[in-house]
Amino acid sequence: RVTYEYYSGEMVERVLEPYSLVAKASHWYLIGRREAEFRLYRVSRFHQITLMGQTFQRQADFDLTTYWQEHLQEFTETLAEYPFTLRLHTSRLNFVTWLVPGRCQIVEPPDANGWLMLHIRIESAELAQMLVFGLGKQAQVVEPAELRQAVIELAREILENATGSG
Secondary structure: EEEEEEOOOEEEEOOOEEEEEEEEOOEEOOOEOOEEEEEEEEEEEEEEOOOOOOOOOOOOOOOOOHHHHHHHHHHHOOOOOEEEEEEEEHHHHHHHHHHHOOOOOEEOOOOOOEEEEEEEEEEEEEEEEHHHHHHHEEEEEEEEEHHHHHHHHHHHHHHEEEEEEE
C-alpha cells in the first residue's frame, strides 16, 4: 500500500504489485501493476510505503525491456513538442543527450573546430530557452528565429539587471 503524490499535487492511496525498479536520467521509477494494468510511478513521489504481508502471482509474459521501450515511445509521442536547432560545441553533446534522451539528432557533423548542428525536440519554448542559457557560450540558436530573439532579449534584460541600469 502506498501514498503517492501526482505531479498536480493530488495525494492518493494505492495497492500495487511491484514488478521492477528502473533508473532514468537520475530518477528512479517503480513499474507496478494496479487493477490488472501496469503503471509507472516516480519513486521520489511516494510519501509512504507499507508492506501488506500478501503475495501476488507475477504475470508470466511480462518483459521489462519491452514494457520500458513501449513506455518511452508513448511518453515521447504524448509530449507537446517544440523543435529547434542549435549550433553546439561537441564538449556539451553528452550533457544534452543525457538531458533529453532520444529527443535530439545531429544534423551536421562536427566541423574542424568541434561545432556541430543539433536538432532538438523539447516540451516548450521556455525549456528550450533555459537549455540554451544553461549551455552558455557553447551553444548558438540557429532556428527558429523567435527563440534566438527571445534569448537575445532575455540576455539583455539579465545584463541590465546585473549592472543596475534596468
